[in-house]
Every structure is written in C-alpha cells, then in structure tokens.
Amino acid sequence: MFQDISLQELFKQQQKGELTAIDVRSPKEFQETTIPGSINIPVFTDDERSEVGTLYNQKSKEAAEQRGLEIISAKLPDFIHAFQQIDTPKVVFCWRGGMRSKTAATVTDLMGMDVSRLQGGIRSYREWVVNELEKANFPPSIVVLNGNTGTGKTTILHRLWENGYPVIDLEGMAGHKGSIFGHIGVDPANQKQFDARLIHAIHQYENAPFVLMEGESKRIGNVAIPTFLNEKKEHSLQLFIDLPMEQRIRNILEDYQPWNHPDAFLEAYRRIQKRIHTPVAKQIDNDLQTGYYSQAIRQLLDYYYDPRYEHTTEKYPADQTKHIHAANVDEATSQIEQWLVTMYS
Structure with missing residues (x-):
C-alpha cells in the first residue's frame, strides 16, 4: 500500500x-x-x-x-x-x-x-x-546588476551562475526580459509560477553570504516581486555596468533576434510610439517594418530607453554604487568576479 x-x-x-x-x-x-x-x-x-x-x-x-x-x-x-x-x-x-x-x-x-x-x-x-513569502525573510546581502538596456546583465548573471556564484534570475523566473519587447519569444509566467520558483531560490541561498540579482522594477511582465525583496534590493549595493553603444546594439540583436518575430516587435513598439518625438518615432516604425533593426534599436536607445534610465543612477548614494566600465560582456563578467573575490573572500 x-x-x-x-x-x-x-x-x-x-x-x-x-x-x-x-x-x-x-x-x-x-x-x-x-x-x-x-x-x-x-x-x-x-x-x-x-x-x-x-x-x-x-x-x-x-x-x-x-x-x-x-x-x-x-x-x-x-x-x-x-x-x-x-x-x-x-x-x-x-x-x-x-x-x-x-x-x-x-x-x-x-x-x-x-x-x-x-x-x-x-x-x-x-x-x-x-x-513563506509572508515571512519576508532573506538573510543574504544582495548585489544588484544595473545598466542601460543592452549591457548584457542577464548574460552576465548566467555566466556568474555557471562559474559557481549564487544567482537569482528574476527575469528567468518571470518568463519576461523586462522591456516592452520582453514577452516576445518566451513563455511568460503567472504570479503563482513566479512565487513558487522564487521561494525555492530563496531557500536554496538562505545561508549564502550574498546573492546576485538584476536590477528590476517591482513588476516584471505579468508578475510582481514581493515587497520585502524589492525593498531590500533597492537598499543593496548597485553595480552599474557601462558598455559601448555598438556593443549594446549587438547584444540586443543577439538576445531578441527581432527578425524572427517582426510583427510582434512592431506591435510592441507601437504601444510606446507616442512617447517618442514624432519624426524619430516614424523613422523607428519604418526601420522595424523594413528590417533595419540596428538603426531602430539605436534610436530606441537614444530617444527612449537611455533617457528613462538616467534617473536610476541618480537615486542611489555614491557609497551604494560601483561602476563597471568594460568593452564587452566577457570583460564585464571578469571585472565583477574580481570585485566579488575582493569583497567576499
């Protein structure tokens, strides 16, 4: 029996x-x-x-x-x-x-x-x-990876995890990449799925000295990060990653591959189109329709994402931030690893 x-x-x-x-x-x-x-x-x-x-x-x-x-x-x-x-x-x-x-x-x-x-x-x-989520308890320090769109934060997190560092991939758990295009080509999670994945990760790392996470707003696609974790993340050390514009564009193209979902990208863009200056907005729309994705991404970064991100770096005091200047994702990952060894060894 x-x-x-x-x-x-x-x-x-x-x-x-x-x-x-x-x-x-x-x-x-x-x-x-x-x-x-x-x-x-x-x-x-x-x-x-x-x-x-x-x-x-x-x-x-x-x-x-x-x-x-x-x-x-x-x-x-x-x-x-x-x-x-x-x-x-x-x-x-x-x-x-x-x-x-x-x-x-x-x-x-x-x-x-x-x-x-x-x-x-x-x-x-x-x-x-x-x-468990109502207990609002997560003892480890949090190290938050921030950076303008296209700086490869998720890729860096995955590489750090592969190298044995404790990582909680909030975007992966949410099934959303965090931008207006973040739902395209992925399977978005609902709140129940996200909560279950998150609580397992919290228990997995509850005795770790620190955990790496990506800088996210309280909402990621369809789900919301628990208030206690979001507030702790906001008061934690923030690593700001800075990569050259050309590298950021290459990262975005590699990650999103808009040519595989052209209609979905155009539809998503048109939900934010009115927030961009009209002549630029029309040019981006035309570039997306004709497949000039590099140019469309460059203008989206210049006229939409980067201006919206400027306030993020300003809201944290200097002693809560560290800047990582690198040529590419590989170099940024290496610098972060060296810093982690110094901080937590």
Whole structure:
C-alpha cells in the first residue's frame, strides 16, 4: 500500500535527487502552476476533467467517480508505461490529495512501483509558498546588476551562475526580459509560477553570504516581486555596468533576434510610439517594418530607453554604487568576479 509524505519530506528527497514528483492533474492545471521540478502525467485530459467535473456538479459524486473510472481504465496501459520510464521513487499529487492522486498511487503501487502521495496536494503546497513569502525573510546581502538596456546583465548573471556564484534570475523566473519587447519569444509566467520558483531560490541561498540579482522594477511582465525583496534590493549595493553603444546594439540583436518575430516587435513598439518625438518615432516604425533593426534599436536607445534610465543612477548614494566600465560582456563578467573575490573572500 502506498504511503503519504509531507511537503518537507518531498523537498528533502528532491534536493538529494532521490525522488521524482509527478503532477497527475490535467495539462492546463499543470501549466497554470505546479511544484518546480515536477513532471506531468495526467489522469485526465483537460476535456475529460471538465466532463467529470460537470457530472460531479450536475448529477452526483458517484456518477463522476464512475465516469472517471471508465476513463482511466481505458488509458491504464499507457499511464502505467509512463510511470515505468521513471527509475527513481515517485510521489504523485493532484489539487488536494484526492481522487486523482489516490487512483494514480493505487494503480502504480499495485504494479510494484515505489510510489507515495503528497499530503494535501498542491493546495497545501501553494499555502506553504504564500506563508513563506509572508515571512519576508532573506538573510543574504544582495548585489544588484544595473545598466542601460543592452549591457548584457542577464548574460552576465548566467555566466556568474555557471562559474559557481549564487544567482537569482528574476527575469528567468518571470518568463519576461523586462522591456516592452520582453514577452516576445518566451513563455511568460503567472504570479503563482513566479512565487513558487522564487521561494525555492530563496531557500536554496538562505545561508549564502550574498546573492546576485538584476536590477528590476517591482513588476516584471505579468508578475510582481514581493515587497520585502524589492525593498531590500533597492537598499543593496548597485553595480552599474557601462558598455559601448555598438556593443549594446549587438547584444540586443543577439538576445531578441527581432527578425524572427517582426510583427510582434512592431506591435510592441507601437504601444510606446507616442512617447517618442514624432519624426524619430516614424523613422523607428519604418526601420522595424523594413528590417533595419540596428538603426531602430539605436534610436530606441537614444530617444527612449537611455533617457528613462538616467534617473536610476541618480537615486542611489555614491557609497551604494560601483561602476563597471568594460568593452564587452566577457570583460564585464571578469571585472565583477574580481570585485566579488575582493569583497567576499
């Protein structure tokens, strides 16, 4: 007979790589929010879940259970096969540890697999995330990477992480690159997804002496950074990265590749077009339509992004800032590493 396990035991075994968490809810539910690191093997498709739910609400619990049993019985061989491809112990969960996770745990246990069920399901997990964020506690110092658009802040963060430094990638968690074009070509997160990713990172680095983050406003795309973390970030040391204009343009082209999403870029630009002086705004619009992306980016930096960014450097006192002047991302990363060694060794 399968056993129920707690959230604490789930996290402990996940961190050791000794367990695979399996979300057996429908694909739509899984996409909305799940426990980071879990995979989706649904008991019901989205349509099947809707059908069973309708029976539950309009007829009876018994009718819903009967229809649910008919559905899972028909797909049982494929369902079992999917579980058999996983060679670690497994824990299954649904919304609140009810019929779907019980069914999944029961049938896989009968097939001799090492399976458990999460107590309380993902509802208890979401309650835990909310409670943890309400504690408003993050002990490490924060080092914030700032810089004009195109200075490669995200790339630098990723390289520092690859080199073993503690990094929390807020844009990556949000699924948004932070600019008016930041949603293009990526999968934006909702608030529940962002909160879950963030709290796991907070726990991962709670004993680190410092953590690197990118300078962001309180909102990133669809999500908001918790107030306690945003305020601590604003009162932390700010590293301002300065790269030449030509290098910034190359960084933006490489990162965004607007030629792959020309219509989306034009649509996004037109949402801010009225904030730019009319003759320049028309020229940018024309450059985006005709594929002169380098020229369009140069003018967007000159007439929109750089002027909006000027106030950022002015709002921090001198003893809270350090400037990194470099020719490119590689050089900036190297300088930051040398400074971190000096500061925290």
